[in-house]
Amino acid sequence: MIEIETPNILGIEFWSGCNLRCTYCPVSDPGHKADEMGADMLDRLYDYVYAHPPQILFLQCGGELTSLKDWVGKTQRFMDLQMPHPTMQLGITSNLQKRLAPEEVAAIARFNYFLVSIDAADEDLQRAIRPPAELRNAVMNIAKIRTHCLAAGTEPPIFRMNCVVSDRNARQLDRVFAFAAALGFKEVYLLDVDETVPHGADGPRGLRHMDDETFLAVLQHIQAGVPKLAANGITFTPAKNFWHTLMLRANGQAADHRFGPGETKVCLEPWTYAGFLANGTVAYCCGGIQDSGIDPAWPIDRQVNCETVRAVRDGLLAGGAAVPERCRTCAFAEKGHVRTLAGQVADLPHIRPDSDRQARSMTFPWTIMPDSAIPSYPDLRTERFRELVPASLFTMPRSGTWYLFYFFEFLDALVSGRPWIKTIHGFEDYPSLGFFKLHMHGIYPGFESAGHPDFVEKWRGMNRDDPAIDASRGTIQQYQDVFCPHLNERARVIYVYRNPLDQIVSAFHHKARHRVELGIDRDRYQTAQVAYLNEYARTEGIDLFLAQFMTFDHMRQRAGEHLLMIRYEDLMADPATMFRRMLAFLGADMDSPERQAAIARALEITSRDQMREFERMRGRSLAGDRGEAGQSHIQSGASGRWQDVVSADTIAAIRARMAEFGLDLDSFLAIPQAE
Ligand code: SF4
Structure with a gap:
């Protein structure tokens, strides 16, 4: 109880x-x-x-x-x-x-x-x-x-x-x-x-x-x-x-309305x-x-x-036959596993301490802000936000999105001393670091109005049939004067991109295992995975990659000091250097020994092992998007895995498609060594 x-x-x-x-x-x-x-x-x-x-x-x-x-x-x-x-x-x-x-x-x-x-x-x-x-x-x-x-x-x-x-x-x-x-x-x-x-x-x-x-x-x-x-x-x-x-x-x-052993309604409301x-x-x-x-x-x-609500909490945590009658037919919550519910309950702030929680809090002293309690965007045009650097951080799907999010989230919590963290990225307000950021998959902010009209026209004709390519569109449209460098001198844009072959392979598997159908035929995925992957890479994957990457590449010269492009491979090889580069780019003053220690600690917390432990503790993947319980959002992140599955024909087709945009595939494939 x-x-x-x-x-x-x-x-x-x-x-x-x-x-x-x-x-x-x-x-x-x-x-x-x-x-x-x-x-x-x-x-x-x-x-x-x-x-x-x-x-x-x-x-x-x-x-x-x-x-x-x-x-x-x-x-x-x-x-x-x-x-x-x-x-x-x-x-x-x-x-x-x-x-x-x-x-x-x-x-x-x-x-x-x-x-x-x-x-x-x-x-x-x-x-x-x-x-x-x-x-x-x-x-x-x-x-x-x-x-x-x-x-x-x-x-x-x-x-x-x-x-x-x-x-x-x-x-x-x-x-x-x-x-x-x-x-x-x-x-x-x-x-x-x-x-x-x-x-x-x-x-x-x-x-x-x-x-x-x-x-x-x-x-x-x-x-x-x-x-x-x-x-x-x-x-x-x-x-x-x-x-x-x-x-x-x-x-x-x-x-x-039937509940087998271990099944329950994953509902936090009684808590x-x-x-x-x-x-x-x-x-x-x-x-x-x-x-x-x-x-x-x-x-x-x-x-x-009171007893009534305690009985509901106990019934939901026990699952199966113990799920309360009212909850069985209630449409406010989805069916799920009791482990998932227990993990979410344990993460709630304001749970009366018990020994388990105390033990965990020694290594993880933050409470987790439930997603439902995260307020929407504040008005970013007020005086308070005008004093901060407006940053937008974009990634390709499967290119370090969550790693980046958690690094900055933990870093700000360490520097500011706030006792909670959130676990959903989108808008983050980090006054202690001197910036706020929009953190999504997206194209270069303002590309369609600031890019060369001929190129924008060509881009509009590309396959962009994936919401993850430009998920930030609505927010950018609402706050063009805040996030678009051609309209706001102070705006800073960071883009983390990956070599297209690894990105396409990783995104393909990710879509296939996502809890929501994302256009991958799951039967075919099971029966003819490699052939299907190669077809996807040639016909869809490379264009989706280009539809996002080219907006940044095209704006690179005009954006000048407003844009920082980081290779995912460099980030994984030497995160300390890359994160420091990003912080310097955003104007964050990190010189003091305390702040340097905070960077070191944030790197430690966001190491692969600790983030896996974090997932295990929460009973869900980092993104909460995996189709099967126990699946992790954290993959090896290793570079060059495409070599096992992408055929020579597919590589030739991708090379040719990239050349149409003046890009050389080989320049993306070098695997960096840690500095
Ligand atoms: S009745 Fe519905 S909303 Fe209320 S505790 Fe049960 S599942 Fe949750």
Whole structure:
């Protein structure tokens, strides 16, 4: 049994009343009674949060806070807890229907996350689904909040649109996505209608029960809309149950509620969430695990570790027949192995220490920030970021992406003394090193506008049918003035590339073993691997390589001191020299003995053996992308392995294709020796 010191996300429902009567919400039930949380409970929650700050404090987890009388006065002291706990984030969900007074706008501007409930871009439809909502109220309030932040010079909250999908709005999701972009939302979060709430015969139908045509419309809108959202810098984050249900129905599958030995739901919610409702109930997940029989006089610590939730934690960790009934049918979590869940639980911050964890923490003293707690991009145009060097670090698939990520992540943790690390790369903020970085697979930032038009045209005609070639496109488009050297003098670009033959071979195997289908026929991979690899290398692999590499090579001269190109082979042969070169290129001051020691320690932690141990400890590969349990993301990294499998004909074809771009294959193949 594992207890927690505090949930990662703690929600407080100050009151359960609401100013709307949404067609799918239990609050619309005529028998619904609005409760307000008692002063004594609020006092105890305040003391608890003061002593045990969660990562995110949600000041409302149900009801509509802004419709509570004097809500600003009642929540003020909780917001002020950010002073003693500056890393604690504040979140709120609101329908933004009330005409906000200036002091309310100022209060909302202090939140880090602002979740706005909007189901439609059409005023009549929004009003019909969520009567008597008026879209103009939400639009005006968002404008007021942004205006306040601009005038005060503060960062606005990260706005997320929460959209409940049903047969009512399914055919207008494209408009909802466009509306989110028009209003400057950073995230769009789709939820399925909660069908456990009785809606009556005329109630809205969710993904499972809407008719086929309507369901098809949802699929089509998502397929067409997600790339557009990305192009506008908006993250698409469907609720887990939404995605799960969507995929099952799209693939004509039924959910499997049977659990064999060792199988469980890989769900961290009972360890990471507690929502204190106004009526005294405590909720422990989105899937409906809650306890309404809790004695409000119990200490909060006992409430977050009450018997109900402990039984769920134990059942999930035991797996098989012990998986709790509610979890079996819950679409919020995927089936997996208990080992995977146990590894993830052990990595959580705020788990009450036990001997196992203490032993491990001696060698690995950082807690791991769960992926779900990683905030989206902050606004990179604020004063704080203007003082740092904007770096972008690009790699080819299978060319040291994770090695680079973890080196810088551990180095910054060592230098800054922060007690946690994250395990997903994308945007990293390293003020102690003097830079922030975008870290992805991608082409040279701004290539399409700064490259020679003839060459860009030729490049556009190449096979680029692999999302990994240019995964950073949306972010770069959003922040061209930050990351593109031709628009920002301070921008720095690092590109790590590998010899094309090893890169193609490694990427081919990686795609075949990836947990997601990536265009490799797995039957053929099993039966005729070498022939298949050679065909792939000639027809696809080399063009995918060139489609990325050539953008950097083409810009090399113009970029001058803004671009540092590093060979993967050199990095693997002499990481100390290469990482120091990168740090110097980014202007990081690493001269002091302490910082030199931090570099040495980061190199040690990211050695192949220690990273394998790290994978074993977490129960997943570094990238979390391997198809089979126990597979590692860390391969030997050795150069020249292509020689065992790539035929002379394939080499000749690749050589000829590269020559069309003025490249000499042999210049990539020299194997360096460590300095
Ligand atoms: S009911 Fe669902 S969300 Fe809740 S603990 Fe079980 S699997 Fe997780």
